[in-house]
Amino acid sequence: MSLTHAPAGAVRQGSLRELNLALVLGRIAAADRPPSRADLATATGLTRATVSAVVEDLLGGQLVRESDPAPRSGAGRPARGLVLAEQGPAGLGLEVNVDYLAVCVVDLAGQVRHRTVHRADLRPVAPADALAHLVEMAGAARDDAAVQGLTLVGAALAVPGLVDDAGLVRLAPNLGWSDVPVPALLAEHPPLIEQVPGVPALTVDNEANLAALGELHSQPPGPTSFLHISGEVGIGAGIVLDGALFRGVRGWSGEIGHLPVHPEGRPCRCGGQGCLEQYAGQEAIVSAAGLARAELPADTATARLAELAEAGDADALRALHDAGTALGVAVAGVVNLLDLDTVVLGGGYAALAPWLCPPVLAEIDARVLTAAWSPVTVRPSTLGAEAAAVGAAGSVARRIIAQPAGWLARSG
């Protein structure tokens, strides 16, 4: 479940090449314009000879393609630019959520090359049936990917709940799942992906974590440390530190929804009192705004709320302000604790950001000790709906970039 790429173990002769493959490929991926071999040599500190050898491996492995270079003025032999290949390995992203199933394919460059969403209320559906439907969608995605010259090398599944290291979904309260052995259930279906050393065939993770990863890898590149908050029925946070998702000791980090904001306040289903979720969760906002929550799909309620706020409805505005203040109290605590300078509002919050950001910022300014020296940015997510599925697929693609040796070592 972790995406580490530091050489923890023995460093053998071949590790050297593995590390430099990753180094060069990472540079190509991070560059905003196609770099030449010479650019890469100066950027990485390797010699041009080494870079040439490494690039040859990458070209042979369909990870990189030559392109028109960045135009340059002056004399000299023209460079050949290098970009990530549009054909080659790709990641499969899966998402089970309360009111939809989503599948997508993301290539090395982070482009979404395929996307399918099936809207339905998943709460009454048995986990095995939901996953079976997802596999069916994934099969079509695999075929579409193959037509585009893409090979699926791994899958990641986003779930709105707590997942352990083995991929067991311990608890997904809003989905009604509990102790669902996802890997075992998916193993019943024929495999869709090509096994690649170093890339797990399937990882299962919290949707908030994967949405945060999607934000991290979105274009254009943003900060490498931030807090991503997914405001749905529950409130989850993905913590990205130095370009890596922080998962906690058991992978259950990010339960920001149960940060106490009014310790003697409303009781929460978690057993505590005054949790953030009770004041800034979707249900809390909707009911505070006086909206009947008969309408099931969460995005409908959110859209309605945004409409009302746009129209200047006093109840809606007050509800959003109160929720933003509660959110701000929690976020201020997190920022004090972790010293982050960027907070991204995702999920249902993205559409409500215009009304949530001001009170959140006000609380941060009032409560964060270091805000005086350097400001904290609060902004909506750039990814749209199904951000977790895109992030899931992207996490697989990023793993290839972080560890290209495994892909290169496969059959071809």
Added chain:
Amino acid sequence: MSLTHAPAGAVRQGSLRELNLALVLGRIAAADRPPSRADLATATGLTRATVSAVVEDLLGGQLVRESDPAPRSGAGRPARGLVLAEQGPAGLGLEVNVDYLAVCVVDLAGQVRHRTVHRADLRPVAPADALAHLVEMAGAARDDAAVQGLTLVGAALAVPGLVDDAGLVRLAPNLGWSDVPVPALLAEHPPLIEQVPGVPALTVDNEANLAALGELHSQPPGPTSFLHISGEVGIGAGIVLDGALFRGVRGWSGEIGHLPVHPEGRPCRCGGQGCLEQYAGQEAIVSAAGLARAELPADTATARLAELAEAGDADALRALHDAGTALGVAVAGVVNLLDLDTVVLGGGYAALAPWLCPPVLAEIDARVLTAAWSPVTVRPSTLGAEAAAVGAAGSVARRIIAQPAGWLARSG
């Protein structure tokens, strides 16, 4: 200010040896009994030939010493054990606090080989004078270390305040410091340490961070991820994740004292309201217990409080229970957010742990969603007073272990 040791840049031929030196030395440091070369080979995955070569380098560089091996039953040539050298490089730890100056020397094995404490009220003393006194103490420490065969290779200074990347103390409220350029002030004195590539001559850091590092490297080895809370006049936290201190984007993480626990409660000097510090800071506890806080030295007040609680004083017990509850609310939030399974109470809290732990645990159990699946441990720090100074010196010693190549590349 960071202690990263992943090969971020180019991996050249020599990096290979550097990495394996660190790998082998790290294993020797982590082992609980002196490992043989053969043990190291199986543990690291390197061949015995390589391990022998690496160990020869380490022996030649005074980083490692041969010793009696762990006893083994059965036939075969007896192994020769390897332990960290008692003579060789060592770290210098410095601490300026409200009511004392401390200096210590820690060797590679984490042993405190020298320790001096000077008790005095530092608040009326000018920063330059305080540092001058510290340098004087450090000079004596250096001489004592030299007699013991130790060479100081770096220094770390612990300060109760916010420090930026350049070592500028932005704000140390309880000390009355503000924008103190520590490196510049120390540069006026003759250098005490031997420059070693890769080891900064001086780092300045928050005392809570360094105390947490001290806890991390204390013997016997504890968990590699935990929250260390230093309860002094202010409340600081050091966050250790996977054996590394998390410093935040600007190095100002850990301001747990300003987590809101009663958002509409008492105003705090930070400008916010209801911060933890107002309910669980040393002054808050002492005054809630009805103790006149005329007595200056913080440890005296803490000791008196512990005495009273021991004797069953109702006011003291109530004050401690209330403080523990407030602390528990904040800690529960942190645990929910970061999914940590260990919380260490340090600084002034260590002595009060018997009364603080129960209410803290109660709040955690009530508020942490995942506590049902795996319990959270709350315990006092194993380090005594001046933990930050010991942690500071230890952080230098650990850096040698993480990057032995620099030391080996020096003159000798």
Added chain:
DNA sequence: CGCTATTTGTTCAGCGATTGAATTATTTGC
């Protein structure tokens, strides 16, 4: 049009570090 300066990319001998097998060293058990 041809020459030079300039930059890119490749080729190749040299070298450092790891490997794996063979060898030496040292003890226990029979």
Added chain:
DNA sequence: GCAAATAATTCAATCGCTGAACAAATAGCG
């Protein structure tokens, strides 16, 4: 006293990076 077992070292082979020389391709200039 000898065989078995384990530890550690030696040494040729190999892998991958380096540095320098070389080939390729273009702009500028007379």
